[in-house]
Amino acid sequence: MDYSKQIQDIAAKLFADGKIDVFVGYRMNSFDDNQIPVVITDPKEVAELVFTEKSVFNLTNYLKADHTRNKRVGLVVKGCDSRSLNLLLTESQVKREKLYIIGIACEGVVDDKGQKMQNCVECIVPDAVVFDEMLGTPKGIRDYIVNADIIELAGKGLVERREYFEQIFENCIRCNACRHSCPLCYCAKCCIDQETATIYNGSNTSSSAFHALMTWSLHLAGRCVDCRNCEKACPSHLPLHLLHKQNEKVIYDNFQNHLAGVEEGDRGAFYKYSLKDPDDFIL
Template sequence: MVDQKELINAVKETVSREDVRYIVGYEEGTYGFETAPSFAYTSDDARKFIFNPLCTKNLVVYPILEEKLPLKREEQEDDRKIGIVVKGCDSRALVQILQEKGLKRENLVLIGIPCTGVVNTKKIKDKFPNQTEYTDVKEEKNHYVFSIEESVQKIPKKELLADVCKECEYPNPVIFDILIGEETEVETEPTYIEVREFEEKSLSEKWEYWKKHFENCIRCYACREACPLCYCKTCMADFLDPQWIRRSVDLSENTAWNIMRAFHLAGRCVSCGECERACPAEIPLMKLNKVLEKEIRELYDYTAGLDPEEKTLFGTFNPDDPEEFIM
C-alpha cells in the first residue's frame, strides 16, 4: 500500500522547483467509487493527492494532449517540466510516446508508484449501485476493504480486480525519477487464455461475437479520448477528404472504426485498459488489443513500452523476421 504522506511530500517538493510547471496525479472524486485527475500548481495543491486501487485512469493522456496556444508578442513559451504520477502501465505508455518523439524526456518529471492492481469500477458499482458519496478503498491481505453506511466491507481482491491487472507483467514503473514505496514482485506471465479460447471458435462464431458488440457502439470515441497513444492531431475517423469512415452509426462503419483503431495500436498498446474502461457500451476492446499483442510477441518477440531508447516495432527491420503472411 502506498504511503500517502510520502506521495504528498514528493509532490510538494517537486512542484516547488522552479523548473516544474505542474504535476498531475489523483484526488478523491465527487461520486461513488471514482477518483479524479488532480493538478498541483503549488505545494498546497499537493495535499489533495491520493493513490489507492480506485486510481484507474492513465494520466499520460494529459501532457500529450496539452494544447499549445499562440503566444502574444514578446511572450515566451513556458518550457518548464510537467510532472506525472505513473503506474507500471502508465509508464509504458509514456515510453512508447518518447520512442515516437511525442514528448521529450527532459520535459518531464515522473513520480513512479508500484501498483498491485486496480479495481474494476464497473464490478464494484454493480455490487453497490446506490453508493453516491466518494468511498476510499484500501487493499489488505488480498482483500479490498472500504466502508459503506458505517459498515466495513471486505471483498476478495480477485472478485473486483480489473481484468488487465490479472496478467500484468510490469506492475512497477519502467521509467521514473522518484519512486514512492518499494517495488512490487512480478508474479504473472501472460497466458492469453481468453485469446486462445477465442481463436478456437469458428469464423462464424467469431463474427457473431463481434457483431453483437459492434452493433452497440455509439461512436462516441471515448476509447480514443481515454487512450494516451491515440494522439494524432487529426484522427483517421475525422478525415473528410478522403473519408475513410462514414459518420453513420451502423454495423459496417462501427466495425471499420474499431478494427482500424486496434490496428493503429498494434505494437503500441501497453494494456492499460483505458479504452475498455471508458466505453459506455462495454465493448471488450482489450480482447482485440490482446489478439494483436499475442501475434506480435510470437512473430517478432516484441513488447511495447519498455525502453525509451529502443526503436518502435514498425521503425525497425530485421531480415530474420518471419514472412509466412506474404503471399
C-alpha cells in the same frame, strides 16, 4: 498500496523548488471512494493528491492536453502507464527533460466494485520502467500470460470470430471516447475522422463502427500497453481489450516476444526491423 503521503511530499517539494509547472495525479471523488485524475497548477492543492489501488486512469493521456504542452510536468505512473510513456518519449510527443516521473511498483488496481482489474491479474510489467523516483518494492517482469478471453476466442473460426466482433460492435455509438482517452492516440487528425475516408465517415452505422474500431486497434497493434483507458471510457462497456489483446498475442508470438514500451527507446513492433521477423508470407 498507499503512496498518498509520499506523492504529496514529492509534489510539494517539486513546486517549492520550482522544478515543475503542473502536476498530474489523482484525487478522491467528491461522492464515493473512487478517484479521478487531477491537474494541479497551484501548490496549495497538493494536499488533495492520493494514490491507492483505486488510482486507475492512465495519466499519460494528459500529456497531450493543452495544460501540459510545453510545460514542466510532474506525473505519477504505474507499470502500464510507464510503458505508454516510453512510447510517447520515443515518438517525440514529450521531452524527457520536461518530466519528473514518480514511478510506482504497482500491486494492481481495482475497478469500481473493488475487484482486481483483469489486466492487473495478467500484468507482466507491474513496475514503472521509466521514472525519476520509485515508490514501492520492484517485483520485476513476470511471465507472459495469455488473456483468458483470447484463449476462448482462439477456439472460434474466422467467420465465427467476425460475427462475434460484429455483434459486439453493434452497441458501439461511435462517440470515439476510446480513442480520445487512449494516451497513444495523439494524431492531430485521426484517419477515421478524415472527411475523405468515406467508409468511416462519422456516421454510426454498424459497418462504419466495425471499420473504425478495427482500424483503430490495428494502429495500436504493437503499441497498446493494456492500460484499459479505452474500456473505462466506453459508455457501452464494450470489451475493447479483446481487439488489443488479440493483436498483442499475435505480435508476442511472431515478433520475438515483443511487448510495447517495456524497453526504453522501444518503437513498437511494426516500426523496427529485425532479421528474425517472420517472412513466411514471401512465397
